Structure formats: C-alpha cells, structure tokens
Amino acid sequence: MSAATEDAVTEAPAVEAVPKRAMTLGLGTSLAVLAALVIAPLFVKNFIIFQMTMLLIYALAVLALNILTGGSGQFSLGQSAFYAVGAYTSAILMEHVGMNYALTLPIAGIICFAFGFVFGQPALRLSGVYLALATFALAVAMPQLLKLGFFEHWTGGVQGLVVTKPDAPFGLKMSQDMWLYYFTLAISIGIYVASVNLLRSRSGRAFMAIRDNEIAASAMGVNVALYKTLAFGVSAGITGIAGGLGAIAVQFVAPDGYTITLAISLFLGMVVGGVGWLPGSIVGSAFIIFVPNIAESISKGLSGAVFGVLLFIVIFLVPHGARQVAIVAQQLIGKLRKG
Amino acid sequence: MELFTNQVLAGIATGAIYACMALAVVMIYQAIDHLNFAQGEMAMFSTFISWQLMQWGIPYWWAFLLTLIISFAGGILIERLLFKPLAKAPVLTNVAGFIALFAIVNSVAGLTWDFTIKQYPTPFGSSPFLGSQLISTHQAGMIGVTVGLLIALYLFFQFTRIGLAMRAAAALPESARLVGVNTSWMIALGWGMASAIGAIAGILIAPVVFLEPNMMGGVLIYGFAAAVLGGLTSPLGAVLGGFLVGVFENLAGTYIPGVGNELKLPIALALIITVLVVKPAGLMGRPIVKRV
Amino acid sequence: MTAMLNVKDLRAYYGQVQALHGLSFALNEGSLTTLLGANGAGKTTTLRAICNMVRSTGAIEFEGKALSGKSTENIVRLGIAHVPQGRGTFTTMTVEENLQLGAITRTDKKNIVDDIERMYAHFPVLKERYTQQAGTLSGGEQQMLAVARALMLRPRLMLLDEPSFGLAPLIVRDLFKILGKINREEKVTILVVEQNAQLALELADQAYVIETGKIVMSGNAKEIASNEDVRKSYLGY
Numbered sequence: 085m086s087a088a089t090e091d092a093v094t095e096a097p098a099v100e101a102v103p104k105r106a107m108t109l110g111l112g113t114s115l116a117v118l119a120a121l122v123i124a125p126l127f128v129k130n131f132i133i134f135q136m137t138m139l140l141i142y143a144l145a146v147l148a149l150n151i152l153t154g155g156s157g158q159f160s161l162g163q164s165a166f167y168a169v170g171a172y173t174s175a176i177l178m179e180h181v182g183m184n185y186a187l188t189l190p191i192a193g194i195i196c197f198a199f200g201f202v203f204g205q206p207a208l209r210l211s212g213v214y215l216a217l218a219t220f221a222l223a224v225a226m227p228q229l230l231k232l233g234f235f236e237h238w239t240g241g242v243q244g245l246v247v248t249k250p251d252a253p254f255g256l257k258m259s260q261d262m263w264l265y266y267f268t269l270a271i272s273i274g275i276y277v278a279s280v281n282l283l284r285s286r287s288g289r290a291f292m293a294i295r296d297n298e299i300a301a302s303a304m305g306v307n308v309a310l311y312k313t314l315a316f317g318v319s320a321g322i323t324g325i326a327g328g329l330g331a332i333a334v335q336f337v338a339p340d341g342y343t344i345t346l347a348i349s350l351f352l353g354m355v356v357g358g359v360g361w362l363p364g365s366i367v368g369s370a371f372i373i374f375v376p377n378i379a380e381s382i383s384k385g386l387s388g389a390v391f392g393v394l395l396f397i398v399i400f401l402v403p404h405g406a407r408q409v410a411i412v413a414q415q416l417i418g419k420l421r422k423g
Numbered sequence: 424m425e426l427f428t429n430q431v432l433a434g435i436a437t438g439a440i441y442a443c444m445a446l447a448v449v450m451i452y453q454a455i456d457h458l459n460f461a462q463g464e465m466a467m468f469s470t471f472i473s474w475q476l477m478q479w480g481i482p483y484w485w486a487f488l489l490t491l492i493i494s495f496a497g498g499i500l501i502e503r504l505l506f507k508p509l510a511k512a513p514v515l516t517n518v519a520g521f522i523a524l525f526a527i528v529n530s531v532a533g534l535t536w537d538f539t540i541k542q543y544p545t546p547f548g549s550s551p552f553l554g555s556q557l558i559s560t561h562q563a564g565m566i567g568v569t570v571g572l573l574i575a576l577y578l579f580f581q582f583t584r585i586g587l588a589m590r591a592a593a594a595l596p597e598s599a600r601l602v603g604v605n606t607s608w609m610i611a612l613g614w615g616m617a618s619a620i621g622a623i624a625g626i627l628i629a630p631v632v633f634l635e636p637n638m639m640g641g642v643l644i645y646g647f648a649a650a651v652l653g654g655l656t657s658p659l660g661a662v663l664g665g666f667l668v669g670v671f672e673n674l675a676g677t678y679i680p681g682v683g684n685e686l687k688l689p690i691a692l693a694l695i696i697t698v699l700v701v702k703p704a705g706l707m708g709r710p711i712v713k714r715v
Numbered sequence: 716m717t718a719m720l721n722v723k724d725l726r727a728y729y730g731q732v733q734a735l736h737g738l739s740f741a742l743n744e745g746s747l748t749t750l751l752g753a754n755g756a757g758k759t760t761t762l763r764a765i766c767n768m769v770r771s772t773g774a775i776e777f778e779g780k781a782l783s784g785k786s787t788e789n790i791v792r793l794g795i796a797h798v799p800q801g802r803g804t805f806t807t808m809t810v811e812e813n814l815q816l817g818a819i820t821r822t823d824k825k826n827i828v829d830d831i832e833r834m835y836a837h838f839p840v841l842k843e844r845y846t847q848q849a850g851t852l853s854g855g856e857q858q859m860l861a862v863a864r865a866l867m868l869r870p871r872l873m874l875l876d877e878p879s880f881g882l883a884p885l886i887v888r889d890l891f892k893i894l895g896k897i898n899r900e901e902k903v904t905i906l907v908v909e910q911n912a913q914l915a916l917e918l919a920d921q922a923y924v925i926e927t928g929k930i931v932m933s934g935n936a937k938e939i940a941s942n943e944d945v946r947k948s949y950l951g952y
Contacts, residue, residue: 391526
C-alpha cells in the first residue's frame with residue numbers, strides 16, 4: 085500500500101444489491117392484485133375512490149424513485165421537484181392552453197424526462213451523499229421557484245391554479261372520480277409493465293451493473309454516464325406523469341403542495357415498500373397516504389413523528405421493507421400448506 | 424459605498440450562522456462520512472429548549488449554557504441509540520435514518536410547542552452598534568459569539584489530547600485504534616459537539632428568522648452550501664465557506680436585479696450544484712479518491 | 716519460562732474466506748522473532764488477528780490475559796503496539812503530533828515529553844522535521860516515525876508489519892539496527908513480519924515460517940537461515 089492511497093475512501097455500497105428476479109411479482113399474484121384493483125371501486129364511495137386514485141398516483145411516483153435507486157443505485161431526495169413540474173405542466177396546459185387532460189400527461193412526462201436528464205448531468209459526477217445533497221437542495225428550493233413573480237402569469241404564483249376535473253368520455257355513466265380512477269389505473273399498469281420490461285432489458289442490466297459496481301461496469305463497456313442520466317430521466321419522466329395525474333385528481337396546484345415533505349414521503353414509501361422491489365411501490369404508497377391520515381386525526385403534526393419512528397423500525401427490523409415481509413409471509417403459507 | 428459595506432457586514436453576520444451550521448455538518452461528516460440532513464432540525468429543537476428554559480424564568484445566558492449541555496448530551500444519545508448500529512449499513516439506510524430523524528424532530532417540536540411563530544429575545548439588543556448605522560448590536564453579537572466559538576474549537580482541536588484523538592479518529596480510524604483511541608466514542612463526541620454548535624447557530628439566528636419548527640430549513644441549505652464550498656473534509660474551509668456564502672447571498676440580493684428574498688433558496692441550490700460540479704472537493708477539502 | 720504471547724489454533728476469516736488455518740506459536744519475553752512467508756501466506760492476517768482487526772477464532776493470550784473479545788484499542792492499551800502495513804501515518808498532522816498520538820493512552824504527562832526527546836535521540840531526522848506535516852516525510856522517515864509512534868506507547872510487545880516495504884536497502888539496514896537496539900536496550904519484545912527474509916533472519920533470534928495459513932517451520936533464526944528449503948524458497952540462493 086502506498087501513501088497515495090491512504091486518503092482514499094472505500095465507499096460502502098450505495099444500496100444493497102437486489103437480484104433481478106426478486107424485483108417483480110409472479111404472474112398469479114400480479115393478476116390477483118390487478119383483479120382487486122379493478123373490482124374494488126365498484127363497492128365503495130366516491131371519496132374512497134379518490135383516495136385509491138391517489139394511491140395509484142403516489143405508487144407511480146414511488147415506482148419512479150425505485151427505478152432510480154433500486155435500479156441504478158442513485159439517490160434522490162428531490163422527487164417532489166419533478167412531481168411539481170409534471171403537475172404544473174398539466175395544469176398550465178389544461179387551463180391556459182385548453183388542452184385535453186389526457187394529452188397533457190405525455191407532455192408532462194417528456195418535459196420532466198428532459199428536466200431529469202439535464203439535472204442528471206451534474207449528478208453524474210456525484211455519488212451517494214453528494215447526490216442526496218444536491219437533490220435535497222432541489223426539493224427545498226422548488227416551492228420558491230414556483231412562486232416566482234416572473235412566472236406568475238402562468239403559475240398563478242402563491243395562489244396556484246385550479247384544474248377542472250374531466251368527465252367520463254363516450255357518454256359512459258360513471259362518476260368523475262371513478263372514471264379518473266380507471267384512467268389512472270390503465271396508465272399505472274402500462275407504466276408498471278414498461279418498467280418491469282425496462283429493468284429486464286439491456287438497459288436494466290446496465291443500470292444494475294452501475295448500482296453494484298460502477299467502476300467494474302464501466303470496465304465492461306457500460307456507458308456509465310449515459311445510463312446514469314438516463315435512469316434520472318426515466319425516473320423524472322414517470323414522476324412527472326404521476327404529478328400531472330395528481331394535479332388532475334386534486335384539481336389544484338400550488339407551490340406549498342410540493343415541499344420537501346413530499347420528497348421525504350416518496351423516499352419513505354420506497355424504503356417501506358422495499359428498495360428495488362417494484363410491486364412494493366404500492367405498499368409504500370398506501371403507507372404514505374394512510375399513515376398520515378390516521379396520525380393527523382389523532383393530533384395535528386403527529387404524522388412526521390410517526391413517519392420517522394416507523395422508518396427507524398423498518399431500517400432496524402425489516403431493512404428490505406415490504407419485500408421482506410412478503411417473503412416471510414410466503415414461507416409461512418408454504419409451511420402451513422405442508423403442515 | 425455605505426450600502427456595500429452595510430451589506431457585506433450583514434452578510435458576515437448571517438455568514439457566521441452558516442459557518443456554525445457548516446461546521447456542525449462537517450464534524451459529523453468527518454466522523455462518519457454522512458451528511459446529517461437533520462442538523463437544522465436538531466438546532467431548531469435546541470433553540471426551543473432554550474426558549475422553554477427562559478419561559479420558566481431562567482436568565483438568557485444560563486439558559487444558553489444549559490441548552491448547550493442538553494444539546495451535547497442529546498447529540499451523543501442520538502448517535503449511540505440510532506446511528507451507531509447503522510455504522511456498516513449501506514449509504515441509503517443512513518440517508519433514510521437522517522430523514523427519519525428530521526421528520527421526528529420537526530414533528531415533536533411542533534407537537535410540543537405548536538407551529539405558530541414566536542418572538543425570540545436577543546441579549547445584545549438591536550440598536551446601532553457603537554453608534555454606527557452599518558450594523559446592529561445583535562449582528563455584532565452574532566459575529567462575536569461565533570468568532571469566540573471558533574477560537575475555542577481551534578484551541579480544543581490543536582492543544583488538547585481529546586482534540587488530537589478526535590482528529591486522528593476522523594483522519595484514519597484504523598490507525599487511531601492502533602494507538603489506543605476509542606474511535607467509537609470519538610464519533611459520539613463529534614455528534615455531541617455538532618449538536619451543541621448547531622444549538623448556538625439556532626439561538627443566534629432565532630431573533631432574526633423567529634422561532635418555529637421550520638425556522639432552520641433555509642439556514643441548513645446555506646449551511647450545506649457553505650460546507651460544500653469550503654470542502655466537506657475541512658472544518659476551516661466550512662467556516663470560510665459560511666462567511667463567503669453569507670456575503671454572497673446579501674450582495675446578490677442587493678445588486679442583482681430580480682434577486683430578492685424570494686430567490687434565497689434557489690441561489691443556495693445553484694451554489695451547491697455549481698461547487699459540486701466545478702470543484703467537488705471545495706476550496707480547502709482533500710480531493711476524494713475512489714478506491715477501486 | 717512462560718511465553719509472553721501465546722497463540723493457539725488461530726483461524727481467521729475475511730467474509731467467507733478463511734485466511735488462517737489453525738496457527739499456533741509463542742513469543743518469549745524479550746525475544747525478537749520474525750514471521751516469514753510468501754505473499755498471501757497470512758502474515759499480515761496473523762498480526763491483525765492479534766489486535767482483533769479481523770474476525771478470528773482460537774486463543775490468544777498476552778501475559779496470561781486472553782485477548783479474544785477485546786476491542787483493538789483495549790488490546791493496544793495492554794501494551795501491544797502495532798505498526799501496520801503502510802505505516803498508518805497521520806499524514807495531515809505534524810511529526811510531533813504523530814508522536815503525541817502514540818502516547819495518547821498514557822496519563823504520565825511528564826514522561827511523555829522525555830519520551831519524545833528519547834525518540835528524537837533514536838531518530839535524529841525526526842527532530843529536524845518535528846513541525847512538518849508527516850505526509851511530507853520520505854518513506855523511510857515515515858517508517859521511522861511509525862516505529863517511534865509505536866514506542867511512545869511504552870509497549871511491552873511491538874508488532875511490525877513489513878517495515879522494509881518500499882524502502883531503499885541502506886535505510887532498511889539502519890532501521891533494523893535500531894530495532895535490534897530497541898529490543899536490547901528498552902526490553903521490548905518484537906514480532907516482525909517480513910518478506911525480506913535475509914535481513915529479518917540476521918536480526919531475529921527466533922523465526923517462524925508460515926505457508927497458506929499454517930506454521931510450517933519454527934526455531935532458532937540461525938538454524939532456519941541455514942535450512943536448505945528456507946534458503947531456496949525465501950532467501951533465493
């Protein structure tokens with residue numbers, strides 16, 4: 085060992101490696117979950133349908149973060165910023181341009197992809213904590229950027245924008261909430277399937293090679309720079325679509341809806357759902373929607389503490405999140421069947 | 424010219440706070456190679472403790488001192504209970520831990536003292552300092568206390584055995600253990616000191632930004648910017664970065680049209696990203712070499 | 716005569732990989748022993764296992780006390796100084812600070828000052844550079860600093876991991892001369908791991924040869940030096 089290497093840092097791996105097969109669900113389980121998601125709204129009230137829509141939307145945003153972190157090993161504490169850009173894109177296009185809501189979503193996705201790709205450029209040179217820091221700063225700064233007087237004509241400044249909720253098309257006899265739910269469900273399934281395929285593809289293998297050992301990956305000929313920014317772009321794009329859907333669902337966008345708290349929630353959702361386990365995204369999403377509801381009903385401001393404590397519990401007891409719980413449950417069921 | 428001097432001095436005053444926050448961040452970064460995203464919230468909580476002590480009738484400086492002791496102990500406790508077990512965990516787990524701490528501290532402060540904005544006293548008053556219109560007595564006090572703290576820390580690290588041991592543990596943990604330094608406790612001590620330094624920053628800035636659970640959000644981002652600018656591996660750099668960032672913030676707000684308080688956070692963001700991209704080691708940090 | 720350090724059936728592991736396979740040896744008080752072996756034989760691992768810097772099983776006793784389960788810093792506090800491979804110099808600190816760090820566990824402040832002077836007597840070059848950053852020293856000077864830093868502990872036993880690594884032959888001779896002097900005059904028991912077998916055998920009175928994690932030969936250094944196999948494998952003539 086020479087003196088020159090003494091200052092070197094041996095970095096712990098950014099995230100623990102998740103084998104590729106462990107990232108998805110089996111076909112049977114997938115179909116069962118899908119059936120439940122299709123049937124459930126027929127039996128519940130509109131408000132619950134609205135919450136289920138939000139569940140899917142946040143699940144998309146968590147999934148997007150999961151592709152970035154679980155897939156390519158990069159961190160982001162700034163997903164709220166991409167979500168906000170997507171939400172504002174949809175809202176502005178609908179209210180100022182009069183565009184059809186469905187058409188605004190791909191545009192929100194593309195704009196966020198570009199934003200993520202560009203933000204990913206500096207992120208190329210950063211790893212681990214530095215990337216977390218840069219994205220953290222992005223999330224903190226975002227609400228102020230949205231409030232800027234310069235954009236006020238478009239963004240509505242502090243007041244935000246009100247968005248019209250779309251009716252069901254083709255004369256379908258369906259409430260607005262229910263229509264939006266199925267609309268969101270269709271998009272979510274599409275994105276989920278595409279994400280699973282992405283991670284199974286050549287690009288997915290490149291992501292994972294970078295996650296597990298960046299230097300080895302580049303030595304094997306993986307274009308590390310391209311794939312790292314690409315992962316950022318894809319993640320931001322999906323988050324943007326989720327943001328657009330979110331704007332339509334809550335019929336409102338305002339800067340204070342997209343603070344660091346949202347970024348933290350999405351991050352939490354990923355950890356709870358299991359980093360790198362895509363189906364866990366919906367578990368994480370359920371967690372970040374319902375836990376605060378329950379906590380805030382007990383005492384205002386309690387949700388942060390509950391979040392934090394649960395996060396520590398997850399870190400210490402079930403570091404692989406919902407995936408670990410699912411595996412344990414599977415083993416238990418197996419044992420019961422045999423016994 | 425007077426406007427310029429005025430802004431530079433005001434920048435140095437807020438820069439002093441950024442310097443403290445940056446120093447706190449760097450102390451923990453040196454010890455465990457992680458950024459404490461909850462540093463600002465811990466400082467806010469300490470400030471609330473001092474406020475509570477004063478509400479109970481304890482005089483300012485006694486409350487100040489007690490708060491430092493409580494914060495020091497609290498920092499050590501947090502390290503022992505929550506972060507020592509994560510020492511060998513992946514970066515992601517640690518980031519999650521800091522985020523969790525952030526959420527808990529913020530929420531508990533809000534539950535205990537509610538989210539309304541409170542006045543916070545200053546022992547220095549806010550009259551013109553030495554009859555000059557350039558700077559207020561509170562601003563002068565902020566600079567004075569920070570400079571005193573920095574001198575004390577310098578003396579501690581240069582001339583005491585514990586200071587030497589802490590430096591050794593941060594520089595080369597394995598070598599430090601081989602001369603008999605208990606590196607694990609040095610890390611805990613680093614947490615305690617970072618927590619106390621943060622408390623000073625919180626108490627000094629509270630009269631300016633007012634006391635509330637989210638008071639340190641912007642300050643922490645500027646603290647990070649300062650730490651990154653100075654170099655995360657250099658305490659001296661962090662302090663220098665703090666003052667530079669403070670002055671920069673004020674001058675940009677005064678002289679660049681369209682940049683006001685409403686661009687405060689985006690400016691910090693731009694600063695952080697620019698430094699990380701252009702000179703990731705910062706002004707005074709060691710370049711980071713990746714071991715293959 | 717009982718041994719000062721007694722190692723029995725030492726097995727060490729890096730993750731799943733076993734590096735030592737039941738290694739036993741003993742050091743007599745006041746001896747200067749060398750541990751020889753090829754690259755990867757387990758010499759460094761043996762030293763690291765003594766200081767509990769690698770996961771291991773087996774019994775290690777120092778002056779009758781079991782070391783297993785003790786942390787590295789507490790083992791050091793018993794009076795075992797370890798000069799690691801690569802010297803472990805605190806490069807950003809001054810030479811004098813490095814020496815003070817060596818004595819960081821001691822409470823007899825007055826003697827520390829005297830000891831630093833004593834180190835400057837052993838290694839005059841360090842005195843010339845005592846305010847310099849240790850990172851600016853040459854390799855040989857850094858090795859001397861590392862030995863001096865270890866001696867500041869006032870150790871009963873000193874472990875040295877390849878002190879000759881990367882140094883010019885003349886400097887190595889100097890260094891080994893000083894090690895012999897320290898062993899005789901300061902009554903420090905020394906265990907030195909070396910690839911430079913010739914020099915090590917000249918210096919030492921006892922020797923062990925280690926191969927793939929096991930002791931394969933032991934005895935008086937002179938006997939070992941004259942052994943045909945050792946000469947062929949390690950001395951190269």
